[in-house]
Amino acid sequence: MKVLIAEDDANIRAGLETLLASEGYEPRGCADGDSALSLFHEWQPDLVLLDIMMPGMDGYSVCRSIRKTDEQVPVIFISAKSEEIDRVLGLELGADDFIMKPFGLREVIARIRAVTRRTLQARPAATATDNSFSMRDLSISPNELRARRGDSTIELSLRDIKILQTLQARAGEVVSRDELFNTAWGRDYLPSSRTLDQHISKLRKLIERDAGNPEIIQTVHGAGYRFDP
Amino acid sequence: MHHKFKLALLALTLIPVLLAGIFGYQMLLGMQARNQQQLDELISFRLAAIETGLNQTLDDTAQRLLAALPAPISEAALQDFARSRPELSQLLWLDTDGQRRYPPPAANYRNDVTDFLKRSEPLWLGGELLRIANTSKESPVLAPAQRSRSYDTRGASFEDAAAPAATPAPSPAYGWYTWFWGNSMRHLLWQRVDNGVVGLELNAERLKADLIAALPDAGDADDRLVRLYDSRGDVLYEWGGYTIPEGRSPTLSYSLAAPLASWRLDWYSGAQAQTALAQNLLLSGFLLMLLLALGGISAFLLREHQRERRLSEQRVNFVNQVSHELKTPLTNVRLYAELSADQLEAELESDHPVRKFLKIINEESLRLTRLINNVLNYARDQREQLQLQPRPAVPDDIIRGVLDSFRPAFERQGIIVSTDLQASRELRIDPDATEQILVNLLSNIEKYAANGKSAVISSRIDGDTLTIVVEDAGPGIPKAAAGHVFDDFYRVTDRIDEGVSGTGIGLSIARQLARLHSGDLRLLPSASGARFELSLRGAS
Numbered sequence: 001m002k003v004l005i006a007e008d009d010a011n012i013r014a015g016l017e018t019l020l021a022s023e024g025y026e027p028r029g030c031a032d033g034d035s036a037l038s039l040f041h042e043w044q045p046d047l048v049l050l051d052i053m054m055p056g057m058d059g060y061s062v063c064r065s066i067r068k069t070d071e072q073v074p075v076i077f078i079s080a081k082s083e084e085i086d087r088v089l090g091l092e093l094g095a096d097d098f099i100m101k102p103f104g105l106r107e108v109i110a111r112i113r114a115v116t117r118r119t120l121q122a123r124p125a126a127t128a129t130d131n132s133f134s135m136r137d138l139s140i141s142p143n144e145l146r147a148r149r150g151d152s153t154i155e156l157s158l159r160d161i162k163i164l165q166t167l168q169a170r171a172g173e174v175v176s177r178d179e180l181f182n183t184a185w186g187r188d189y190l191p192s193s194r195t196l197d198q199h200i201s202k203l204r205k206l207i208e209r210d211a212g213n214p215e216i217i218q219t220v221h222g223a224g225y226r227f228d229p
Numbered sequence: 230m231h232h233k234f235k236l237a238l239l240a241l242t243l244i245p246v247l248l249a250g251i252f253g254y255q256m257l258l259g260m261q262a263r264n265q266q267q268l269d270e271l272i273s274f275r276l277a278a279i280e281t282g283l284n285q286t287l288d289d290t291a292q293r294l295l296a297a298l299p300a301p302i303s304e305a306a307l308q309d310f311a312r313s314r315p316e317l318s319q320l321l322w323l324d325t326d327g328q329r330r331y332p333p334p335a336a337n338y339r340n341d342v343t344d345f346l347k348r349s350e351p352l353w354l355g356g357e358l359l360r361i362a363n364t365s366k367e368s369p370v371l372a373p374a375q376r377s378r379s380y381d382t383r384g385a386s387f388e389d390a391a392a393p394a395a396t397p398a399p400s401p402a403y404g405w406y407t408w409f410w411g412n413s414m415r416h417l418l419w420q421r422v423d424n425g426v427v428g429l430e431l432n433a434e435r436l437k438a439d440l441i442a443a444l445p446d447a448g449d450a451d452d453r454l455v456r457l458y459d460s461r462g463d464v465l466y467e468w469g470g471y472t473i474p475e476g477r478s479p480t481l482s483y484s485l486a487a488p489l490a491s492w493r494l495d496w497y498s499g500a501q502a503q504t505a506l507a508q509n510l511l512l513s514g515f516l517l518m519l520l521l522a523l524g525g526i527s528a529f530l531l532r533e534h535q536r537e538r539r540l541s542e543q544r545v546n547f548v549n550q551v552s553h554e555l556k557t558p559l560t561n562v563r564l565y566a567e568l569s570a571d572q573l574e575a576e577l578e579s580d581h582p583v584r585k586f587l588k589i590i591n592e593e594s595l596r597l598t599r600l601i602n603n604v605l606n607y608a609r610d611q612r613e614q615l616q617l618q619p620r621p622a623v624p625d626d627i628i629r630g631v632l633d634s635f636r637p638a639f640e641r642q643g644i645i646v647s648t649d650l651q652a653s654r655e656l657r658i659d660p661d662a663t664e665q666i667l668v669n670l671l672s673n674i675e676k677y678a679a680n681g682k683s684a685v686i687s688s689r690i691d692g693d694t695l696t697i698v699v700e701d702a703g704p705g706i707p708k709a710a711a712g713h714v715f716d717d718f719y720r721v722t723d724r725i726d727e728g729v730s731g732t733g734i735g736l737s738i739a740r741q742l743a744r745l746h747s748g749d750l751r752l753l754p755s756a757s758g759a760r761f762e763l764s765l766r767g768a769s
Contacts, residue, residue, distance in 0.1 A: 009557050015564040022571075080556035082605070082661075102560035102598050105567040194576070202574065 001116065001158060004045035005029040006036035006062065007078065008054045012101075016049065019105060022199075023112070024159025024184065033057025037065050045073070047115060049099075052079040052088070063093045072122070074115045078103075113145050113155065120145070133168050135216050135227060138207055140164055147207060159184055160203050167217060167227040176224040200225065234534055238527040246520045253512045261505055269481055272496045276483040279445060279455075283489060286443035287405075290316060290436070291418050294429055295403055302422050307331050316435045319345040321417070321428035327356015330425065345430065348410040352417070352428060358406070362419050362426040365404045405488035414460045416488055440489075441466045452499045460491035471499040545608045552605045559601070563594040592638055599668055606665065607717075607734045610741050617659040617745050619767065624652035624688055624695050627660050631667040632686070635675065642679040652688035652695055656767035662742040663765065666750065669735035670699045670761055677721075678703020681758055693766055694748070700760035711752055715740045739763075 003025045007013040013029040020027040028043060030036050032055045040048065040062075048066065052059035063075050077088045080101040088095050096118070097111050120143040132141045138154075140147045142161045147154040156164075162184040167175055181196050200219075204211040218226050294314065299306035302322055308331075311320050319342065322331035332342050352358040403420040406428070416436060418429040437459070444457065444466060451470035456479075459465050479495035570587040577584055628650060639646060674684050681702030688697045706714060706721060713719045718733040736750070743750040747766035752759065 009561070011561045012557065012564065015561065015568060018568060019564075080553045080560075083609075101556045102563045102594065104563060105571065198572075198574075198576070 001025050001047060001119075002043060002045040003027045003047045003049065003112075004036065004040055004043065005049045006031075006033065006054060006059070007049070007051040008032060009051075016108070019108060020112070022159070023109060023157040024162060025112075026186070031055070033059065033062045036062050040066055041069075046119060047112070048073060048075045050075055050077050052077060052081075052084045060087070060093060063095060067094050074119055076111060076115060109157070110155075113157070116158065117143070117145050133165070135164060135168055136229070138216060140168075149207075154206050156206070159199065160206070163200070163203065163217075164207075167225060171227050171229045174220045174223045174226045180225060235531065238531055242520070242523040242527045245523060246516055249519055250512075250516050253515065257508050257512055260508065264504060268498060272481045272498065273483065276455075276481065276494050276496060279494060280483070280485050280489075282443050282445065283440050283485065286440055287416075287436075287488065290431070290439060291403065291405075294418060295420050298420060298422075298427065298429075300422070302424055302427055304331055304333055307427070316432055316439070317429055318432040319349070319430045321345075321349055321353055321358065321430070322425060323353055323356050323359045323428075324425040325359070327359045327425075329353040348408075348415065349417070349428070349430070351408075352406065358419055358428050359426045361406060362404065362421050407488045407490070409460070412461055414491065437465060444468065454497040454499075456495045456497075458493040458495065462493075465492075469497075471497055473497050548604060548608045552601050552608070555597075555601055559594055559597055563591065563598070566590040566594060588637060595634060596672075599672060602665065603669065603734055603738055606738045606742070610738065617662055617742075619657045619659050621655045621657055622660040622663070623655055624658070624663065624690070624697070625650040627663050628652075628667060628686060628688060628697065631664055631671060634668075635671045638675050642675065643682055644674065644679055644684060645682065646684045646686060649685070649687040652690045652697070654690055656690060656693070656695055658695065658746060658765055658767040659742075662746065666739040666742050666763055667697070667699070669739040670763070672735060673759070674699070674701045674703065678758060680704070693768055695763075695765045695767055697763045697765075698753075698760065699763070700753075700755060700758055702758045705755060705758050706752065714752060715750070 001024075003020050005013055005016050005020070005027055007016065007029065008031050010031070013031065017027040017029050025047075028039065028045070030039050034056045036048075036050070036054075037057065039045075048063075050059040050062055054062075057065075059077055059079075063077070066073065066075065071094065074096040075094065077085065077095050077098040078101065079085055079088075079098065082100065085098050085100065088098055096115050099108060099111055131143065132139060134140070138147050138149050140156075140161070142165065145156050145158065145161060147156055147164075163180060166180055166183045177196055184199075185195075200217060201211075204214050204217055207216055208214045216227060218228060220226050294316070297310070297314065299310050304322075307320050307322055311317055320331055321329070324330050332338065332346065338346065346353075352361075403418065406417040406419060408415055408417075413433055415433065416431045418431065420427050420429075441457075446468075451472075454467060454469040454471040454473055456467040457465045477497065480498040481496045483494040483496070484490075485492040485494065566587050570584065570591065573581075573583060573587070628648070632646060632648070635646075671684075674681075678684070678701035681704075684699070684701040686697065686699050688695065690696075710719075710721045714721065715736050717737045719737075720733040740750040743763055743765060748764040750761060750763050753762050754760075
């Protein structure tokens with residue numbers, strides 16, 4: 001999923017890019033409204049994060065321009081001023097959500113996941129087919145970015161879903177680290193050697209009954225990971 | 230608020246002017262009525278004096294004529310008398326039997342005598358004049374004292390004039406008889422004589438001339454005009470310099486008594502109109518001055534108020550700007566502290582000090598966020614822009630969220646929070662404002678009551694009212710400070726070495742937000758620790 005981030009502060013932009021990348025999104029940033037708009041038309045992102053106060057064209061105008069050609073793409077506003085957020089709500093710009101600065105990781109993740117869920121479920125393919133699948137006692141719904149075990153619901157990222165989808169599709173087989181990496185991160189991404197292991201470790205904490213003794217994602221030393229149905 | 234201030238100033242300017250106008254006008258009316266009465270009395274007095282003068286003239290004429298009356302009365306003597314007295318028109322003599330002796334019965338009379346006999350027929354036919362003379366009880370001179378009105382300021386001449394009337398005369402020796410003939414009034418002076426009664430008819434023109442000559446000389450007094458009307462309603466004479474405006478009725482109309490009955494004096498006064506005009510002008514001038522003075526004060530106050538407002542707006546804008554500028558670096562501190570913690574999650578063992586350091590950075594950035602939000606809320610409140618955005622929310626969820634954000638800090642300080650949450654129903658409230666209030670209450674526990682080691686939060690909903698009680702086991706709030714904790718910038722202790730920081734606006738903002746919810750934030754009496762009760766009105 002491609003996410004356009006329009007934010008004039010370079011550090012915030014970079015931080016958001018890092019965060020979204022680790023969630024499994026494909027982020028691209030720009031520092032002003034005009035480049036945001038041209039990037040939007042050229043790149044066709046699936047989600048737009050818009051800061052309101054930007055040099056040149058402000059966030060409101062960018063959103064209005066986007067809405068002229070695309071009524072579907074989700075737009076999330078970012079602002080430091082609650083007054084501006086009040087305006088967003090009042091202007092009926094067709095914004096999907098907003099994030100107040102200073103924001104925490106969890107808040108940004110929760111809001112982006114919520115918007116992603118709506119986007120995935122609104123896709124024509126999603127309504128036609130239910131792509132849910134099970135891994136042992138875990139039932140995974142990719143369109144909902146959720147997994148369920150009994151009564152408990154587990155929130156997952158896009159990347160988590162991709163990893164689980166890959167392992168489930170090749171159930172019983174060893175999926176090599178490189179293969180898993182390529183499907184979940186993409187070939188262009190050059191992570192540190194530990195990125196995958198770290199991510200699997202975090203994912204296990206979420207989905208395994210006992211992260212120290214994993215049942216769903218098993219490590220095959222020297223080869224990769226495997227799901228035994 | 231600005232609008233209200235303007236309205237208040239307008240009211241403060243207009244109400245006193247209006248009241249002064251109403252009272253002034255009423256006073257003016259009263260004064261004018263009093264003046265009018267005084268003027269009426271004065272004019273009546275003057276007119277009465279004029280009447281007295283006229284009567285005096287009449288009486289003088291009578292005395293003069295009667296003194297010159299020949300004695301004894303004979304036809305020849307009367308004829309001579311008539312010729313020698315130009316003020317006389319005709320004479321009449323009836324003897325003791327009531328028989329007319331003069332003008333003597335004859336076959337032919339001069340025209341004027343024929344006319345006289347014709348017009349005086351009622352007097353001589355059947356000896357009527359003799360009967361009048363014998364039965365008359367009226368005093369020949371009529372003093373104003375006999376009229377219905379009396380005056381405190383009566384002059385001596387009145388007393389004199391009234392004196393004969395006061396002394397009862399059995400039957401006066403002379404008197405007046407007046408009657409209409411043709412189109413004029415005839416005056417006949419009668420005198421009882423040894424051989425009957427003599428009647429002297431006065432020359433009307435001569436009498437008028439005498440009476441006019443007796444009128445007072447009013448000079449050119451231009452504040453009045455007096456007119457004397459005869460019985461036909463013709464103006465005999467007028468004096469005074471006042472020009473009567475079109476359609477003006479006389480200030481006072483005065484009917485003269487007999488023998489000048491049916492004569493009238495009209496007094497037109499210009500003074501009254503001028504006085505009223507002057508008073509109205511004076512009142513208007515006073516009101517205008519008052520309006521100008523109050524308007525000036527109001528304008529000054531308004532300008533001062535606007536200046537104050539502008540200054541405060543500038544201050545608020547500055548605070549706003551600074552606060553927002555702070556938010557960008559703060560976002561970065563928080564974002565990167567969390568990203569670092571996230572990144573190191575897998576790499577560092579759980580008791581690695583760097584984890585703790587990052588946690589502290591994160592907590593402090595949260596604290597800084599709260600402080601900035603407080604300042605911003607305060608600034609918004611100063612600009613009267615603080616507005617609620619009520620939407621359905623479960624109060625207990627808000628409480629749990631706030632507690633979660635404080636958990637790390639409370640854990641580090643060893644504060645154990647117990648809860649009794651019974652507000653699990655959705656209520657239309659502003660969740661952000663509610664959160665802000667709770668954050669401020671919990672911040673206070675973190676800052677001031679950490680050594681109490683425990684806190685209790687309870688919630689309940691009664692009807693549309695949400696009540697949340699937050700109490701701690703800290704040192705509590707001294708009685709002297711209890712009344713001030715909600716004041717702006719008030720702090721229980723300002724000592725820097727206390728090691729506790731704060732801006733002193735947290736509770737003030739919390740209460741403002743509660744009151745915007747038609748609720749309140751109160752400090753409840755408590756044996757130990759501080760106990761705050763928050764009540765919010767929402768809609769189910």
